[in-house]
Amino acid sequence: MSFRALPPALAAYFALLCALTGACLGSFINCWALRCVSGQRFPRGRSRCPRCGHTLGVFDLIPLVSWLCLRGRCRYCGGPVSPRYPVTEALSALALLAVGVTRGLTLRALELALMLPPLLLLALVDWDTMELPNGPMLLLAGLFLLFLPAHPAPLTRLWQGAAAGAAVFALMLALSLVMDKLLGRESLGGGDLKLMAVLALFTGPAGVVLMLLAASVLGLCTMALLRARGRAFPFGPALCAAGFLTALWGQPVLSWYLSLFR
Ligand SMILES: [Zn+2]
Known part of the structure; x- marks a missing residue:
């Protein structure tokens, strides 16, 4: 309802x-x-x-x-x-x-609500330790599979999510290796890459671009906030927030954007 x-x-x-x-x-x-x-x-x-x-x-x-x-x-x-x-x-x-x-x-509401605890835990633990634990990420992947039959086209959602996850992992890994060479330090941690891949399951191929854009904007805000305090910058909280917002509002935002070109 x-x-x-x-x-x-x-x-x-x-x-x-x-x-x-x-x-x-x-x-x-x-x-x-x-x-x-x-x-x-x-x-x-x-x-x-x-x-x-x-x-x-x-x-x-x-x-x-x-x-x-x-x-x-x-x-x-x-x-x-x-x-x-x-x-x-x-x-x-x-x-x-x-x-x-x-x-x-609705079942979609329950899926989004159940995404919240693991995402909050990941964001807070990364904020404190600069590390992303695997457990909540596995929980998110399990949640994706659990709610798959409730979607109108489960097989399409499965292959699109898996393709988006694999593509974002490979692309961001290549980009981070280049950035590591240029900067002389680690740019993106392994946890960030795994989290991007898991969140891409929920956003799909079109939503993943939106998620990365939102994560970049939120990440820059976090970086500015923490720089002022002289603290290192964790990317996890921005990624978790961007993933959740894209899962929640990605579709209407993408539809609105595409309508501009019609
Ligand atoms: Zn006290």
């Missing part, structure tokens, strides 16, 4: 539910990413303040609300709490809200 077909009150409730679920998901994945960085495979035990070690209560863990009410400080030690918590929660809420509003209650 599409979002527009819902009665207004139900549509508002559904939108609110999407945003709240997205915010909670962002909070959980953020916690998972931080545990991953410290060597845990899955978050276990109660959340604690990374500064004072105090166990956090329910009211310290309400997505967005706790951070805003406590003005970005720990309730127990008064130390600053990173803005990455509200930023991740807000972005995740917006992403799931966009999925709900554009796709309604």
Whole structure:
């Protein structure tokens, strides 16, 4: 059922539910990413303040609300709490809200919603460690295969996605080898190449160009932000965001672009 077909009150409730679920998901994945960085495979035990070690209560863990009410400080030690918590929660809420509003209650919406946790985890772990773990990428590839029968032309989607993935991997590998020679350092990591190939499964051959364009723009923004702080630049977050946006809005953007030439 599409979002527009819902009665207004139900549509508002559904939108609110999407945003709240997205915010909670962002909070959980953020916690998972931080545990991953410290060597845990899955978050276990109660959340604690990374500064004072105090166990956090329910009211310290309400997505967005706790951070805003406590003005970005720990309730127990008064130390600053990173803005990455509200930023991740807000972005995740917006992403799931966009999925709900554009796709309604459909299998396509469920596929896009399930893409969100592995993409968030990849983006956050790459942000912290400059490395992209294989597990979430395998999960994304599995998701692509799982939802394949739900698409109108599954075989076409399969070969187009596989062709786009193989082509983008080969092209970007060749380009990165040339860039490595010219720059005298690694330009694109192996993880970035694998992530591009996995995301190309979802975008297909036409969407992959759009994804790379969006990733380049978002990557330049991230680079400018991190340069100012003297930090190294991970490409994963920009790629994850571009892949998700292309899977969500790639088709209408491409249709609009092609209509300009008719
Ligand atoms: Zn504290």
